[in-house]
Amino acid sequence: MRSYAPAAGTALLAALCTVSFPLVAQSTTPSMFTVPAWAFPLVNPSGPVPPPDSVELVRIPNSTRAFTRKQVGNGFDSVDWFPEQHPRMPAPVQYGVRPDGRACALCHLPDGQGRPENGTLAGLPVEYIVRQMRAFRDETRVSAAPGSPTGSMHRVAKGFTNDDDIRLAAQYYSRLRLTRRNVIREVRDVPKTTIAGMLYAYNGDGTEPIAGRLIEVPETLERHELKDPWVPYITYVPVGSVARGRTLATRGPAGAATACATCHGPTLLGVGEVPAIAGRSPTNMLRQLINFRTRARHDSTAAPMYAVSDVLSLNDMVALAAYIGSLPPSAPSRRAARR
Numbered sequence: 330m331r332s333y334a335p336a337a338g339t340a341l342l343a344a345l346c347t348v349s350f351p352l353v354a355q356s357t358t359p360s361m362f363t364v365p366a367w368a369f370p371l372v373n374p375s376g377p378v379p380p381p382d383s384v385e386l387v388r389i390p391n392s393t394r395a396f397t398r399k400q401v402g403n404g405f406d407s408v409d410w411f412p413e414q415h416p417r418m419p420a421p422v423q424y425g426v427r428p429d430g431r432a433c434a435l436c437h438l439p440d441g442q443g444r445p446e447n448g449t450l451a452g453l454p455v456e457y458i459v460r461q462m463r464a465f466r467d468e469t470r471v472s473a474a475p476g477s478p479t480g481s482m483h484r485v486a487k488g489f490t491n492d493d494d495i496r497l498a499a500q501y502y503s504r505l506r507l508t509r510r511n512v513i514r515e516v517r518d519v520p521k522t523t524i525a526g527m528l529y530a531y532n533g534d535g536t537e538p539i540a541g542r543l544i545e546v547p548e549t550l551e552r553h554e555l556k557d558p559w560v561p562y563i564t565y566v567p568v569g570s571v572a573r574g575r576t577l578a579t580r581g582p583a584g585a586a587t588a589c590a591t592c593h594g595p596t597l598l599g600v601g602e603v604p605a606i607a608g609r610s611p612t613n614m615l616r617q618l619i620n621f622r623t624r625a626r627h628d629s630t631a632a633p634m635y636a637v638s639d640v641l642s643l644n645d646m647v648a649l650a651a652y653i654g655s656l657p658p659s660a661p662s663r664r665a666a667r668r
């Protein structure tokens with residue numbers, strides 16, 4: 330657990346040259362905010378992982394392909410379970426750039442659906458992706474929780490030394506549509522979990538009170554580990570979160586200027602260079618709200634979010650993450666057109 334009291338006046342709304350936002354007054358010094366350790370499951374309590382098997386072939390539902398676990402973990406030639414479901418990957422996405430620029434598809438998957446600990450890239454604006462790569466590279470975007478998977482993104486961003494490779498990857502992912510349907514469950518008691526790598530997994534040992542947390546779990550850990558882009562992720566939140574999140578999102582936590590639609594568009598699917606937030610991993614969105622609040626994200630375009638993040642309590646953030654996670658991840662017509 331760590332506490333932060335970010336410095337006031339760090340907002341530089343004028344730094345936004347390419348996108349214009351309604352000018353929202355920067356709130357006064359944000360009050361102390363304690364980063365909740367439960368929002369960043371980091372350690373694998375089961376200890377060192379054995380080297381991946383390079384003999385036995387593994388499969389996932391609905392794919393005709395088979396790979397070894399060693400192939401699944403290969404950072405320089407990503408496995409692709411459903412090549413027919415997306416355009417051909419450009420080389421940086423599939424093969425990466427040795428020695429440190431591991432392939433984007435290893436973590437964000439070939440179709441950009443991503444995973445809770447790294448996030449979805451499908452459909453994000455090209456310029457936004459390029460800018461975030463730069464922010465990871467110069468570490469103006471870090472994580473509120475030391476030791477989080479953000480460190481791996483720093484290494485990758487530094488490993489991609491050629492800006493053309495980054496642009497190719499950004500253009501590729503930007504063209505894709507997010508199709509993930511999150512399952513949001515409002516509960517008093519949550520199934521007990523264990524930390525598996527960088528996320529929670531069911532441990533089959535009954536339930537415990539949700540106690541204000543947001544717990545996102547893959548339906549099966551095996552499909553998550555094999556990088557199945559279709560494994561459902563179930564997010565447990567306290568009862569009433571979605572409705573509370575909707576109210577906050579529409580009214581704006583600090584009035585109309587901070588209503589999410591003002592900048593993220595009427596369906597929260599993004600506008601111009603402002604990223605979509607609808608239908609994305611609630612864990613990931615919650616972490617970003619915390620990252621803005623603690624100034625872990627302080628790249629040149631982060632400032633408009635401070636007026637939002639600084640007036641949110643942790644409960645508000647959980648409610649907003651649950652609400653935006655419950656929304657359709659792309660416009661129906663575009664989704665239908667892709668099928």
Ligand code: HEC
Pocket residue numbers: 421422430431432433434435436437446447448449450453457458459461462471472478479481482485489495498499604616
């Ligand atoms: C080893 C795993 C890994 C690889 C490989 C990887 N990323 Fe990431 N990426 C992450 C993690 C983890 C995060 C989440 C960081 C955070 O939220 O703090 C992330 C976040 C991002 C984000 C921020 C998304 C957002 O919504 O703001 C972008 C953009 C991104 N990655 C682009 C890329 C691109 C492009 C590549 C290939 C050139 C790539 N990543 C390769 C792990 C990876």
Ligand code: HEC
Pocket residue numbers: 350351353577578581582586587588589590591592593603604605606614615617618626628630631632633634637649653
């Ligand atoms: C004044 C404009 C503005 C408003 C209002 C606003 N946002 Fe944002 N938001 C942004 C911008 C700009 C970014 C991208 C920041 C960057 O480039 O670093 C962003 C990014 C985000 C992200 C991170 C997305 C990612 O891909 O990592 C989340 C989560 C988010 N906003 C949630 C919200 C929520 C929830 C609301 C409403 C309660 C909201 N925003 C209202 C401008 C705004």
